[in-house]
Amino acid sequence: MKTATRLLLATLFCFIAFGSSAQTKRLTYCNPLNLDYGYTPFETFAAWGKHRATADPTMTFFKGNYYLFSTNQFGYWWSPDMLSWKFVSRKFVRPYNQVKGDELCAPATLVLGDTLLVIGSTYNKDFTLWMSTDPTHDTWKAAKDYFQVGAWDPGMFADDDGRVYIYHGSSNTFPLYGQEIDRKTFEPIGPKKEMIKLNWEQHGWERFGENNDNVFLTGFMEGSWMNKHNGKYYLQYGAPGTEGKGYGDGVYVGDKPLGPFKYQSHNPFSYKPGGFAKGAGHGATWADKYGNYWHISTMVVDVKNNFERRIGFWPAGFDDDGILYTNTAYGDYPHYLSASKEDHLKSNFTGWxxxxxxxxxxxxxxxxxxxxxxxxxxxxxxxxxxxxxxxxxxxxxxxxxxxxxxxxxxxxxxxxxxxxxxxxxxxxxxxxxxxxxxxxxxxxxxxxxxxxxxxxxxxxxxxxxxxxxxxxxxxxxxxxxxxxxxxxxxxxGAGAAPDSVRNLIVLRGKEENRNSWLRWRQTDGAVGYTIYMGIAPDKLYNNIMVYNVNEYYFNGMEKGVPYYFQIEAFNENGISKRTKVIKVE
CATH class of the missing domain: 2.60.120.260 (Galactose-binding domain-like)
Structure with missing residues (x-):
């Protein structure tokens, strides 16, 4: 009898242990996201070859599922876990909308009570604002047939007091605008107001081009998104242009939904100029079902057309000082998805x-x-x-x-x-x-x-x-x-991780101190390096991943602001220890 009891208890213990292990196994994902992207709908964009393309994503957690809308997909995706995505085919643009083949371009979403709203970009006042209480199926109806706010790259926001706002703009000349809209009628309340504008003379990363040099064009400001955290309003924007590796998202912070806003000390807050797939601009910040923040953005391909792009997302959050950040380190290697409440200042990287x-x-x-x-x-x-x-x-x-x-x-x-x-x-x-x-x-x-x-x-x-x-x-x-x-x-791999990097030097321009030249001694056995940088020794929130080089020209600094740098080497076996933090005036 005792033997049988021991056997039963042992079996029960193994079952409980196995069940607990299965429940705690964390899912992994890898950027770019594996979505069934549509192809560009425009013959003119396909002159160098037909290709898949999308960008400008929004992510919304609604009724236990995640909803992902992006440019010109003739539908959208939803997922219960941020890993397995189901596509819902739908054409939102109506025949009388003169968009010449476009579908929803740079869409905006908003949750109001038990309803999800969506609208695309237009400067006209004839677009439909759509609504659904069950978007896992194609069950949409018009919330407003003729939405009167002509808004390109819109972002919509509902405040805690029930008031609703829209932000919009996509230009290298004009600012982003904000405006209140009536929650019931969706009519605009008062005139639109100027919110923020690019300041590339001060912010090096806002200069257009692969190397932030403003060749051909000056930078664009686009892709509005708003979050509220601890009573502060975080107005986000994409810059300087979707074609470059430095395409990122910046943020201004204010005490009121229509400002005034102040440039956050850490910017861009979403940035990925290195690695396999570069870029992390024009996106959205949202909280998952555990309350963890994430940021989804556009990743650049830009081969057959400058609008050939993909989508990725990364862990994000607000630090103890209210600084919004996105953790893109090793951001196109496998990462864990959240299984509980967690600190995104700590990496979700699997180490693979x-x-x-x-x-x-x-x-x-x-x-x-x-x-x-x-x-x-x-x-x-x-x-x-x-x-x-x-x-x-x-x-x-x-x-x-x-x-x-x-x-x-x-x-x-x-x-x-x-x-x-x-x-x-x-x-x-x-x-x-x-x-x-x-x-x-x-x-x-x-x-x-x-x-x-x-x-x-x-x-x-x-x-x-x-x-x-x-x-x-x-x-x-x-x-x-x-x-x-x-x-x-x-x-x-079966070998050893590389030794720590030696002799990191950062040469910052005197006449043009938005620019810098980073150099370091090559490390034996390393295939690449990850450079960390930020505006304080404990806020090295941005990074640059490079392969097979020992230098990098970084032209994304803010004029007159001290920066801090650190570097590590990596190979197929692992990652070295980081160097000491150095300060550059």
Missing amino acids: MLLNYNKPVQVSSTLGAYVPNLAVDEDIKTYWSAKTANKGEWMQTDLGEVSTIKAIQLNYADQDATFLGKSLGVYHQYLISSSIDGKTWKPLVDKRQNKTDVPHDYVELKTAAKARYLKITNYHMPTGKFALSGFRVFGK
Whole structure:
């Protein structure tokens, strides 16, 4: 009897322990988000090649689900967990709206009670403000047939007292505007007011261009978004332009919803000028079901058209001093999603490193100059393409040594695509096999029966695998050639992390102190470096990730403001200790 009792208790304990472990397992994701992005709907934008495109995302938590709207998708996505997304097909723009092929461009969303509202960008006064109490289905009706606030890049906000406001603007000449609207009639109350305007003479990051040099144009201010936190109003904006790696989001803070506003000391608060996919501008800040803040923004591709873009999101929050920040460090490597209330100043990074950066690759065929190594160079702008989309085209990557594999991200490129706009019912199919010796292979990820569109497919393995070689074989493409901008393998190598970086130097311009030149001694065994910077030693909230270089020209500083810097090295085995913080006047 005692033996039976002990056996029962042991079994019960194991069951409880297993159940607890299963409940606490955290989901992971990887940017760019794996969404079934539509293709540009415009023939003129596709002159250099048809391609997927979206941008300007909003994210809203409503009735237990997350709703993601973005530019020209002919619908929207929803998810219960921020990982698995379901697309709802819908055309919001009505026939009498003269938008020439546009759908919802840079949409705005707002929750009022039990209702979700959405509207797109227009300077006209004939757009419909839509409403739904169950947006998991296509159950929308007009809240206002002719919305009288002509607003491009709108952002809507409901205050605690029930009053509703709209913010808007997209220009390198005009400011962002704000205006109150009636909660019941949605008619404007009073005239629009100027809120904020770019000040690129002071803020280096607001200068237009890849290198913040204002070549060709001056910077744009766009993409309004408002959050309220501890009685303060945080008016956010995108700048300086969607084409550049420094596309980010800034914020002004005020005591009233229509200002006046003051430039936050830490800016841009959302910034990602390095890594595989760059850019973190024109987005939205929201709280998940646990109360944790996140920031979603636009990521830049900009190859076949300057509006070729993707979407990513990152942990965000407000520090003890009320500073809004976004944590984009290793922001296109696998990260954990929240499973409870957490501190986003602490990293959600899994620690899984990229195992095949610039490692040897072999392929079945190559189309022209789209050579194989472009799929492992950590640049979404470059890609390898096979000659065909035929079943059996393949790519093999050599990790250099047997490593522990945790996850894989496949980033497809658009080579000779034929679609315009949204295409439903299309899908990718492939098989990834692994090998220790390059001779004996076994299936690792089998999606030969997949029926979904997965242009940035991210797969976390249920059980970590040991392998040196991985091979992806194509079985079906939705359109175009079999082409990859990133065959990215994550996990841990068998070696040691690099030593700490030595001799970090920051040379700041005297006549032009918005600009600086960072240099450091190369670290043996490092494949890249992450530079941290900020406006205080304990507020190094921004970062720049670079590969295979030992210098960086940073032109995004605020004039006359001291900055603090720190750097770490990384490779496939891990990350070094950070250097001491240095101050630059």
